[in-house]
Amino acid sequence: MSYIPHTDADRKAMLAAIGVKSTDEFFADVPASVRFPDLDLPGPLSEPETMRELQELAGSNAHTGEFSCFLGAGAYNHFVPSIVNQMIMRGEFFTAYTPYQPEVSQGTLQAIYEYQSMICALTGMEASNASHYDGATSLAEAAVMAINHFRLKRKKIILSPLVHPHYRAVLRTYTQGMGLNIVGDDQLDLTLSDLVPLMDTDTAMVVAPYPDFLGGVEDLKPIADAAHGVGALLCVVANPVALGLLTPPGALGADMVVGEGQPLGIPISFGGPYLGFFATKKEYVRKMAGRLVGETVDASGKKGYVLTLATREQHIRREKATSNICTNQGLMAIAATVYLSTLGRNGLRQVAEVCYHRAHYAADRIGELSGYTVLRDRPFFHEFVVRCPRPVADINAELLDEYGIIGGYDLGQDYAHLDQHMLLAVTEMNMPDDIDDLANALEEIAKQ
Amino acid sequence: MTEPLIYDYSSPGRAGITMPQPDVPLASFADLPNGLVRDPQTLDLPEVSQLDVVRHFTHLSALNHSIDKGFYPLGSCTMKYNPRINEETARLPGFAFSHPMQDPLTAQGNLALMYQLQEWLKEIGGFAAVTLQPAAGAHGEFTGILMMRAYHLDRGDAARKKILIPNSAHGTNPASTTMSGLEVVELPSDSRGNIDLEALRQACGPDVVGLMITNPNTLGLFEEHIEDVVKLVHGCGGLIYGDGANMNAMVGIARPGDLGFDVLHYNLHKTFSTPHGGGGPGSGPVGVSERLADFLPAPLVAIVEDGDDDEPPLYGFITPKKTIGRMKAFHGQFGMHVRAYTYMRVHGAEGLRENSEVAVLNANYLLAKLKGAYYLPYDRVCKHEFVLEGHWADAPDVHALDISKRLMDYGIHPPTNYFPLIVKEALMIEPTETESKETLDQFAEVMLTIAKEAHESPQVLKTAPHVTPVARLDEVRAAKELVLCCRPLPEWAE
Numbered sequence: 001m002s003y004i005p006h007t008d009a010d011r012k013a014m015l016a017a018i019g020v021k022s023t024d025e026f027f028a029d030v031p032a033s034v035r036f037p038d039l040d041l042p043g044p045l046s047e048p049e050t051m052r053e054l055q056e057l058a059g060s061n062a063h064t065g066e067f068s069c070f071l072g073a074g075a076y077n078h079f080v081p082s083i084v085n086q087m088i089m090r091g092e093f094f095t096a097y098t099p100y101q102p103e104v105s106q107g108t109l110q111a112i113y114e115y116q117s118m119i120c121a122l123t124g125m126e127a128s129n130a131s132h133y134d135g136a137t138s139l140a141e142a143a144v145m146a147i148n149h150f151r152l153k154r155k156k157i158i159l160s161p162l163v164h165p166h167y168r169a170v171l172r173t174y175t176q177g178m179g180l181n182i183v184g185d186d187q188l189d190l191t192l193s194d195l196v197p198l199m200d201t202d203t204a205m206v207v208a209p210y211p212d213f214l215g216g217v218e219d220l221k222p223i224a225d226a227a228h229g230v231g232a233l234l235c236v237v238a239n240p241v242a243l244g245l246l247t248p249p250g251a252l253g254a255d256m257v258v259g260e261g262q263p264l265g266i267p268i269s270f271g272g273p274y275l276g277f278f279a280t281k282k283e284y285v286r287k288m289a290g291r292l293v294g295e296t297v298d299a300s301g302k303k304g305y306v307l308t309l310a311t312r313e314q315h316i317r318r319e320k321a322t323s324n325i326c327t328n329q330g331l332m333a334i335a336a337t338v339y340l341s342t343l344g345r346n347g348l349r350q351v352a353e354v355c356y357h358r359a360h361y362a363a364d365r366i367g368e369l370s371g372y373t374v375l376r377d378r379p380f381f382h383e384f385v386v387r388c389p390r391p392v393a394d395i396n397a398e399l400l401d402e403y404g405i406i407g408g409y410d411l412g413q414d415y416a417h418l419d420q421h422m423l424l425a426v427t428e429m430n431m432p433d434d435i436d437d438l439a440n441a442l443e444e445i446a447k448q
Numbered sequence: 449m450t451e452p453l454i455y456d457y458s459s460p461g462r463a464g465i466t467m468p469q470p471d472v473p474l475a476s477f478a479d480l481p482n483g484l485v486r487d488p489q490t491l492d493l494p495e496v497s498q499l500d501v502v503r504h505f506t507h508l509s510a511l512n513h514s515i516d517k518g519f520y521p522l523g524s525c526t527m528k529y530n531p532r533i534n535e536e537t538a539r540l541p542g543f544a545f546s547h548p549m550q551d552p553l554t555a556q557g558n559l560a561l562m563y564q565l566q567e568w569l570k571e572i573g574g575f576a577a578v579t580l581q582p583a584a585g586a587h588g589e590f591t592g593i594l595m596m597r598a599y600h601l602d603r604g605d606a607a608r609k610k611i612l613i614p615n616s617a618h619g620t621n622p623a624s625t626t627m628s629g630l631e632v633v634e635l636p637s638d639s640r641g642n643i644d645l646e647a648l649r650q651a652c653g654p655d656v657v658g659l660m661i662t663n664p665n666t667l668g669l670f671e672e673h674i675e676d677v678v679k680l681v682h683g684c685g686g687l688i689y690g691d692g693a694n695m696n697a698m699v700g701i702a703r704p705g706d707l708g709f710d711v712l713h714y715n716l717h718k719t720f721s722t723p724h725g726g727g728g729p730g731s732g733p734v735g736v737s738e739r740l741a742d743f744l745p746a747p748l749v750a751i752v753e754d755g756d757d758d759e760p761p762l763y764g765f766i767t768p769k770k771t772i773g774r775m776k777a778f779h780g781q782f783g784m785h786v787r788a789y790t791y792m793r794v795h796g797a798e799g800l801r802e803n804s805e806v807a808v809l810n811a812n813y814l815l816a817k818l819k820g821a822y823y824l825p826y827d828r829v830c831k832h833e834f835v836l837e838g839h840w841a842d843a844p845d846v847h848a849l850d851i852s853k854r855l856m857d858y859g860i861h862p863p864t865n866y867f868p869l870i871v872k873e874a875l876m877i878e879p880t881e882t883e884s885k886e887t888l889d890q891f892a893e894v895m896l897t898i899a900k901e902a903h904e905s906p907q908v909l910k911t912a913p914h915v916t917p918v919a920r921l922d923e924v925r926a927a928k929e930l931v932l933c934c935r936p937l938p939e940w941a942e
């Protein structure tokens with residue numbers, strides 16, 4: 001099976017028009033020793049058979065359509081309104097390319113312009129780009145931007161250990177050729193205020209999570225002031241749904257706000273495709289990576305949108321570009337725009353509040369159980385830490401097998417001092433009954 | 449035809465959806481640090497009905513050209529049909545609603561799919577191992593160059609700093625090199641569009657990390673001295689990076705690994721039909737030869753316990769011994785992996801090879817029809833695309849961009865303009881295998897008409913497009929005035 005429309009007659013006519021006998025002649029310049037290998041791939045299937053095979057693969061996974069889920073750790077099980085999928089399934093959006101030719105791409109361009117506007121509104125910043133691959137690569141690009149902003153004269157990045165472990169790993173991978181000094185997360189129990197003594201005039205950027213990987217919320221103002229005190233930039237890694245309830249980082253002194261846009265109407269889909277958002281102040285826009293949509297007018301004065309400041313980008317600047325990024329997450333940005341338009345000012349606030357209240361209810365319920373301790377040393381948004389009576393992996397296995405619940409994240413994997421600690425996330429998808437079921441299940445599991 | 453901003457539909461109190469009310473004992477916001485509860489007035493999002501949202505985005509979508517609407521011969525981008533079955537499989541609940549952090553034991557279907565995809569990409573490219581982590585082509589390049597760098601450092605060879613890149617290369621190649629902390633050395637091309645072998649010979653030395661090559665290159669031409677090129681680079685201790693953007697010409701035709709390539713990124717969003725989404729998401733898996741396999745980003749999917757007749761194997765995540773680290777959170781663009789898997793399953797080896805053959809057939813057919821009316825700077829059998837010059841000495845006012853804009857009047861998306869840089873006024877045309885002879889004939893006719901117009905009534909081209917929602921836009925003004933956001937600045941901004 002294939003999607004090729006040619007009949008035998010078409011092929012013949014085309015080969016004749018070109019003046020060759022067979023398509024093999026097109027490949028005469030390919031070394032004969034390697035030409036036309038036999039590929040050992042499974043034979044073709046019809047569409048119904050293909051669908052069946054994929055259904056079987058998909059069906060063998062545990063998933064949130066079937067189980068109640070309290071797993072977060074950077075990917076959050078929120079409700080995706082039907083309208084989001086319906087809109088991004090329009091072929092005019094999803095079968096278009098990057099809007100290089102603005103006259104025939106106003107749909108994508110305006111949607112991205114609205115996306116940029118909403119990201120600014122959410123984060124309290126002045127300029128947003130059109131997206132990065134995910135939250136982790138957004139953070140890495142922020143580091144590159146900060147280093148370039150100081151023209152490679154400042155080489156230190158200070159990372160809170162409570163930034164998502166994957167994000168910290170990606171930042172290190174990205175910058176391994178740049179000779180940076182990345183500190184702060186070598187000791188995994190440092191708080192934001194512990195980072196202040198590390199700051200000096202070699203510091204290009206300080207990274208603070210909001211909320212952090214353990215769900216905690218800390219005031220950003222003191223760390224912003226401290227960072228600015230040594231002339232460094234503050235990058236905040238934010239959860240966009242939390243910003244429905246929390247004061248935006250822009251109002252607290254952030255110079256860049258980055259994060260994972262997945263909670264804004266994008267399915268968890270085993271980790272991708274997601275949406276890296278990136279917002280900053282206008283003064284740094286020329287140093288920013290990624291595509292930007294700007295407003296302008298056409299020859300007759302009509303309003304329209306174009307990709308702008310391309311002189312920062314690889315296709316113009318090549319080795320001097322601010323980044324190598326080309327394809328980004330355009331369709332995911334449109335999904336987030338549809339989501340934010342649909343929820344609006346009140347809807348996003350409401351979702352954030354429901355997450356907050358239900359998470360606190362869950363923490364209260366679990367905190368009452370013997371054997372479990374909820375760490376409440378710091379305020380939290382919709383994710384919190386529970387010390388468990390047994391290894392987290394064992395508890396999770398029982399939760400799934402016996403109770404049909406996808407449990408929390410095993411923090412011992414990343415934080416040695418949090419062995420036997422579970423990170424639980426609660427969203428509007430976890431109904432109060434589900435929370436009671438979780439608490440009851442945990443109680444029984446503790447007794448075994 | 450223009451569409452107001454979504455904010456223009458906003459009216460205080462309107463809502464697009466009913467979400468749950470808080471239905472548990474309310475927790476106090478006073479627990480949050482002082483001043484951290486947001487004033488709802490600062491949450492400047494539109495307040496609109498759901499129908500407003502549907503109409504708005506439906507109107508916006510109508511302003512786009514797309515593969516679904518018409519021919520899209522955008523060179524280097526492989527704008528082939530995006531099969532609908534892929535969209536459905538990627539959205540199966542078991543895929544779309546599985547969590548990236550859940551125990552791999554509970555996501556064996558996902559891991560099996562990723563493992564198979566790794567295996568098939570290994571086979572198609574002739575490689576020892578494949579990572580699915582990179583999110584797009586450029587991300588794959590960056591991954592590959594970091595591995596090449598790490599490979600030399602691991603051998604204790606810290607003197608290698610240079611990446612050789614032909615001047616026909618895409619801009620991401622040099623940009624990815626800089627991000628990796630390495631230096632770009634640009635190589636000239638010869639009169640047939642190949643890498644200039646003599647220049648390559650001179651550039652090869654003990655300071656070379658490797659060569660980045662696109663084959664077929666961005667002119668759509670197969671490198672005629674590919675074996676010599678590989679020999680020269682390997683001879684000086686360097687590695688070969690393949691930019692796989694053009695793999696749609698090569699599947700089942702030749703395996704880059706067999707040609708001696710050490711690394712190559714695939715573009716699932718080109719060769720394997722996953723949609724471009726108006727600028728992404730893509731997916732850029734990277735294949736490597738044996739000597740680079742230990743440096744792949746972590747984690748990879750592997751069989752951790754063999755299966756037998758009754759039990760399937762057990763899949764898990766593993767970390768390569770000398771990994772460069774993580775390139776992305778979680779496991780890559782998983783939804784794109786599902787689509788590419790579906791596509792490969794529908795085609796099998798022969799179907800995939802036929803795609804490449806017909807992609808090349810279609811390109812050569814168009815080339816034969818157009819090369820009389822347009823100047824073809826490198827006159828050779830092309831692969832899946834070719835580059836014409838969009839300029840005539842006897843029509844000096846007309847430029848490639850004018851031809852592109854005029855194509856819009858005929859309902860056709862323009863070719864890629866002004867790239868590759870070695871052809872001035874480039875029109876890079878890639879028809880793909882899913883276009884019919886009728887579509888190609890019609891396109892050729894339009895191109896011939898435009899060539900005629902260029903000579904007889906150039907003004908029609910200069911003022912094009914005439915039927916699009918907007919006319920040519922003032923890009924200088926956009927960059928100068930820099931309006932990136934439609935809302936007033938927040939009060940705390942200076």
Ligand SMILES: Cc1ncc(COP(=O)(O)O)c(C=O)c1O
Pocket residue numbers: 325326327524525584585586587618620621662666691693694715730732
């Ligand atoms: C030849 C070539 N290399 C690299 C890229 C970059 O790939 P991506 O946009 O997927 O990052 C492109 C994209 O258009 C390309 O055409």
